[in-house]
Amino acid sequence: MQKIVRIALVVTTCVIIGYLSGMVTRESITTWYPTLVKPVFNPPNWIFAPVWTILYIMMGVAGGMIWNRMETDEENVKKAFKFFILQLALNALWSYLFFGLQNPLLALIEIILLWLLIFETYNQFKKIDKVAGMLLVPYLAWVSFATVLNGSIWWLNS
Structure with a gap:
């Protein structure tokens, strides 16, 4: 399979999961x-969709780059x-827990577990491809912010 096709498949998968989470x-x-x-510090609602779209694309590119190293490593x-898939699943689960179940706690x-899995995914990716690892840094930063935001919303409403 061509390298660009692998990247496109992972990007598409990430964007679809993001779309389903958005639903x-x-x-x-x-x-x-x-x-x-x-x-x-709560951002306006309109900011979330474009930020997440960019993050899902970056995440997908990183995942595809790692997949492209399968033959050599x-x-x-x-x-x-495995870490990538687990964090992606937890990413989708967060939307269900927060918005679907309306349970900020x-x-x-x-999301704390998600952050840990993203961090470990970053560590695993950077061992294989430094650029792929770096593509996860904005995602890690955004989820760090989202964790503080989530915690603040829980605190203010409990």
Whole structure:
């Protein structure tokens, strides 16, 4: 399989997962979420979709780059991809917990686990391809911010 096809497949997968996660949030964004007390640093709602789209694309490119190393570093690539898939699943689960179940505390616990898995994915990726690892840094930074935001929303509304 061509390298660009692998990257495109992983990018497409990440964007689809992001889209499906967004479907869970749509109703709550207009009904439940506006009723919450939010911290002063809460960004406007319109910022989330473009930021997440960019992050999913970067994540997909990084994943595809790692997949492209399968022939030369199979053991490390398989290990790194396990973390990648786990963090992607937890990423999708967060939207369900926060917006679907409307449970900021459960989402906070989960996003801390997500952050740890992203960090480990970053560590695994950078061992294989430094650029692929670096492509995850904005994602890690955004989830760090999202963790603080999630925790603040839970605190302000409990």
